[in-house]
Amino acid sequence: MKQITTATILTILAGLLMCPAVGLAKNVDLVTLPARDSVQLTIYNSEDLTLVKETRSVTFKKGVNKLQFSWANTLIDPTSVTFRPLEHKDDVELLDTVFPGQKPQHLIWNVESKFEGQVKVEVTYFTSGLTWSMDYVAITDPDETKLHFRGYVRVFNNSGEEYENANVRLIVGTINLVEKIAELAQRRGIPVPQPSAAPGLYEMLRKSGAKDGIQRAEAPPEPAAKAPVIVKEGLSEYFLFSVSGEETIPNGWSKRMQAVEARDVPFDIVYRMRAYQYGPRPVRFFIWRNDAEHKLGDSPLPDGQVNLFRRNGGDGDGLAFLARQQIRYVPIKAEIEINLGPDDLVVYETRRMGTERLNFHFHAISGPPHEVVDGWDEQTNWVDTIRNYRTKPIKFELRRQWDGDVDYDSEVATTLFDYRTTETTFDIDARGKRQYPATVTVHFGTNATQQRVKLKDNAR
Amino acid sequence: MRYRAFIVILAAALTVGAPAAFGRIKLAALPERERVEIQLDNGNYTLVEEERIVPLLKSGKANNMIDFSWSNTAIDKDSILFRPVAVREGDKFRPVKLIKLADGTEAPEVNVINVAYPPNENALVWEVYSAEACACKVRVSYLISNLTRTFEYRALADKKEKALTLRKYMVLHNYSGEDFLGAGVWAGFGPKFLKEVNQLDDLKLLMAKFTDVPIEKTFTFDWYTHGALNPDKPLASKILMHYRLTNDEKHKMGEFPLQPGKVRIFIEDGRGGEAFLGEDWAALTPLDDTMKLYLGESRDIVCTRIIESKQRHSVRGNLYNQEIVIKYEIENFKDAPAKLRMLEQLNRLGQEYFGNTHGDVEWEKLGKTSKEIRFDYELGNAAPILLVDLPARPEDKDKKVEKVTVRFHVLLKNLWQ
Numbered sequence: 001m002k003q004i005t006t007a008t009i010l011t012i013l014a015g016l017l018m019c020p021a022v023g024l025a026k027n028v029d030l031v032t033l034p035a036r037d038s039v040q041l042t043i044y045n046s047e048d049l050t051l052v053k054e055t056r057s058v059t060f061k062k063g064v065n066k067l068q069f070s071w072a073n074t075l076i077d078p079t080s081v082t083f084r085p086l087e088h089k090d091d092v093e094l095l096d097t098v099f100p101g102q103k104p105q106h107l108i109w110n111v112e113s114k115f116e117g118q119v120k121v122e123v124t125y126f127t128s129g130l131t132w133s134m135d136y137v138a139i140t141d142p143d144e145t146k147l148h149f150r151g152y153v154r155v156f157n158n159s160g161e162e163y164e165n166a167n168v169r170l171i172v173g174t175i176n177l178v179e180k181i182a183e184l185a186q187r188r189g190i191p192v193p194q195p196s197a198a199p200g201l202y203e204m205l206r207k208s209g210a211k212d213g214i215q216r217a218e219a220p221p222e223p224a225a226k227a228p229v230i231v232k233e234g235l236s237e238y239f240l241f242s243v244s245g246e247e248t249i250p251n252g253w254s255k256r257m258q259a260v261e262a263r264d265v266p267f268d269i270v271y272r273m274r275a276y277q278y279g280p281r282p283v284r285f286f287i288w289r290n291d292a293e294h295k296l297g298d299s300p301l302p303d304g305q306v307n308l309f310r311r312n313g314g315d316g317d318g319l320a321f322l323a324r325q326q327i328r329y330v331p332i333k334a335e336i337e338i339n340l341g342p343d344d345l346v347v348y349e350t351r352r353m354g355t356e357r358l359n360f361h362f363h364a365i366s367g368p369p370h371e372v373v374d375g376w377d378e379q380t381n382w383v384d385t386i387r388n389y390r391t392k393p394i395k396f397e398l399r400r401q402w403d404g405d406v407d408y409d410s411e412v413a414t415t416l417f418d419y420r421t422t423e424t425t426f427d428i429d430a431r432g433k434r435q436y437p438a439t440v441t442v443h444f445g446t447n448a449t450q451q452r453v454k455l456k457d458n459a460r
Numbered sequence: 461m462r463y464r465a466f467i468v469i470l471a472a473a474l475t476v477g478a479p480a481a482f483g484r485i486k487l488a489a490l491p492e493r494e495r496v497e498i499q500l501d502n503g504n505y506t507l508v509e510e511e512r513i514v515p516l517l518k519s520g521k522a523n524n525m526i527d528f529s530w531s532n533t534a535i536d537k538d539s540i541l542f543r544p545v546a547v548r549e550g551d552k553f554r555p556v557k558l559i560k561l562a563d564g565t566e567a568p569e570v571n572v573i574n575v576a577y578p579p580n581e582n583a584l585v586w587e588v589y590s591a592e593a594c595a596c597k598v599r600v601s602y603l604i605s606n607l608t609r610t611f612e613y614r615a616l617a618d619k620k621e622k623a624l625t626l627r628k629y630m631v632l633h634n635y636s637g638e639d640f641l642g643a644g645v646w647a648g649f650g651p652k653f654l655k656e657v658n659q660l661d662d663l664k665l666l667m668a669k670f671t672d673v674p675i676e677k678t679f680t681f682d683w684y685t686h687g688a689l690n691p692d693k694p695l696a697s698k699i700l701m702h703y704r705l706t707n708d709e710k711h712k713m714g715e716f717p718l719q720p721g722k723v724r725i726f727i728e729d730g731r732g733g734e735a736f737l738g739e740d741w742a743a744l745t746p747l748d749d750t751m752k753l754y755l756g757e758s759r760d761i762v763c764t765r766i767i768e769s770k771q772r773h774s775v776r777g778n779l780y781n782q783e784i785v786i787k788y789e790i791e792n793f794k795d796a797p798a799k800l801r802m803l804e805q806l807n808r809l810g811q812e813y814f815g816n817t818h819g820d821v822e823w824e825k826l827g828k829t830s831k832e833i834r835f836d837y838e839l840g841n842a843a844p845i846l847l848v849d850l851p852a853r854p855e856d857k858d859k860k861v862e863k864v865t866v867r868f869h870v871l872l873k874n875l876w877q
Contacts (some may be wrong), residue, residue, distance in 0.1 A: 223521065253577060256575040256577070258572075309601075316497065320501050321505050352820060352840045353837070355819065360779060362779075378818070
């Protein structure tokens with residue numbers, strides 16, 4: 001009977017409706033099941049949190065009505081469940097909410113109605129187990145000049161509940177919670193629902209005759225010819241992705257839909273040599289921006305994994321896999337950088353060509369009097385060599401960190417990235433080679449007065 | 461149990477709207493693979509791309525549901541791509557074209573609407589729109605584990621050890637759980653192969669053959685790395701033998717970087733046969749760089765290193781210059797001339813006298829240095845390599861091997877304790 005328990009059910013307690021003053025048997029209820037008219041899921045990706053808003057039509061009689069809401073084997077936070085009438089708002093008033101001690105995952109609303117007849121009501125609650133993530137696929141042309149960039153949202157439903165034909169909205173951004181929804185949902189030791197491929201409430205209800213909402217599901221509209229449009233809009237510090245149309249994601253399933261697409265996105269290829277950050281070999285980056293110039297920029301790009309491919313061209317025009325990288329939230333106009341790792345066709349070498357010590361400083365010591373070295377400069381001639389075996393020119397960025405009090409001199413224009421890191425950029429011809437000589441003087445002992453690199457005038 | 465990756469077109473799902481097959485009871489057609497490509501250019505990931513012809517129904521009441529499932533193999537679910545590339549028209553396929561939709565926008569005539577992932581299954585379901593009933597050529601690509609490649613080399617030197625033939629192999633290891641029949645295999649460079657790659661197969665594929673590659677056989681003496689040869693010869697040390705071959709056009713290579721891998725080295729025995737000389741791990745050798753293959757120790761060259769004289773010169777206070785004369789006595793018992801490379805690690809030499817050289821030692825060569833020595837700074841200024849040519853042993857039986865004596869006169873400057 002698992003299927004019966006994995007759903008939210010709004011029941012109208014018929015016995016009470018008929019004779020509100022008379023007590024009911026504790027465990028025997030006669031109920032009717034108003035089906036959902038609509039459901040909207042607002043799923044957050046920074047927390048395991050979804051705001052569910054569903055509408056149902058309930059028939060009230062005049063006087064006090066008891067509505068029971070139950071959510072067996074789901075991950076709903078009981079403290080978050082709210083009820084409000086959408087029609088006859090002045091006539092329908094929620095008096096109180098009772099959480100029966102003997103019946104976990106149930107609540108009873110006592111609703112006073114001055115109106116008799118059908119009223120559309122809204123029930124909202126937080127649930128966990130519904131999550132979403134983003135991932136991206138980028139495919140470059142064979143010449144590696146432009147790429148086809150696509151972003152996908154993937155919605156996972158492990159909430160224990162079947163949400164049929166739901167309107168899905170996704171929130172990009174970080175919110176603060178003081179308690180986890182999953183913990184609140186399980187506070188009474190309620191087990192976490194397991195994903196199941198077995199027919200859920202959908203099938204059960206269809207057989208049991210609660211047909212109103214279900215029949216709509218069985219009569220789908222015209223099939224989609226395009227992936228659902230995902231409308232993006234800013235909302236305070238957040239971004240809201242709204243999936244057009246309605247989606248059904250059974251419990252345990254996930255669904256992936258295209259949310260972003262940009263064709264012919266130009267990108268830059270940059271090589272970076274930063275031994276302290278990327279290791280001993282230069283690494284290759286593909287860089288573009290989330291902006292209009294790069295045919296993007298409608299919205300921030302949420303955290304997600306990028307799989308980068310290249311079309312091989314030619315007859316087969318198959319794909320080559322270039323890289324996989326997790327990108328962090330990319331605001332509008334910010335850069336996207338994908339690290340492709342070392343490239344065997346670009347070689348960097350650095351070599352000390354000679355060392356000289358000079359400017360010794362001595363400290364006089366008494367008894368017997370003598371002098372000892374307590375300060376000196378070490379001057380080293382470095383020559384870095386970059387070889388490009390690619391058939392295209394490359395841009396090469398070199399950063400090197402230096403410890404101590406350093407004077408840096410080079411005939412090649414050099415800047416400081418930070419107080420101890422020199423930075424130089426080279427354009428290297430196809431199948432070309434560049435040499436980068438530098439004279440580095442490090443002050444030691446009493447000669448050292450700083451912890452920084454100072455560029456000589458001609459190095460700037 | 462053998463792996464199969466299946467693409468199925470869910471007939472049941474064609475008549476029912478999304479989501480496909482809640483109960484996963486399927487009536488399905490199984491399009492066979494038309495082509496498969498294994499891309500091995502990324503050392504960390506192997507990409508498999510299959511081409512199949514999928515019959516699609518016109519999206520009338522519902523879209524096509526295409527189910528892709530696999531078992532007993534490690535396909536990375538997050539990497540799977542489905543690309544409709546062509547539609548059959550008559551006997552030929554033409555590229556998928558854009559069509560105008562009712563809302564005025566354009567979309568491909570065959571278009572993936574979404575992907576659904578069932579729980580607890582290695583499967584996914586693509587919902588695919590098709591403007592017309594058609595046979596569509598699709599490419600399904602995915603990253604797969606346990607289908608990897610390594611590189612191996614076989615070097616055959618001529619008897620005089622002046623040139624060798626280098627064969628480069630790619631070894632494909634298929635432990636993926638899948639058979640790939642008629643698979644295109646490509647490492648991103650070199651030739652493309654069409655091979656049958658069965659489960660548990662290791663395929664060794666010849667990628668390149670470089671003939672008459674000039675080589676240099678070197679003998680290296682490195683006192684500070686290897687120390688005394690034995691108690692009987694406390695001042696002699698090991699002589700290591702290498703073949704050095706440069707990956708450039710001048711040396712009849714230079715087509716692509718040589719990836720790391722094991723090299724088995726053989727030599728022609730002059731009688732039509734070959735002898736095994738040993739094996740070594742080759743490092744990545746970019747274009748224009750030199751591959752060094754270690755062959756073992758030479759017993760036919762003996763080098764003795766003697767500190768002939770040393771003198772400390774005071775500069776000021778505790779600051780000194782250290783003058784040293786190192787004498788090398790070398791005997792070549794081989795029947796061929798040889799070039800000996802003597803590596804002097806001057807930082808270690810300075811440390812012997814001062815404990816600490818405070819970084820790379822500052823030095824200069826002085827006048828007693830033998831003219832026969834040539835200097836190479838491949839390893840940097842503080843580790844010069846002293847190159848000395850050695851004559852072959854005399855052919856005359858009565859003549860002794862001539863001892864070559866050379867000196868390195870060095871001044872280590874500005875050292876203190």
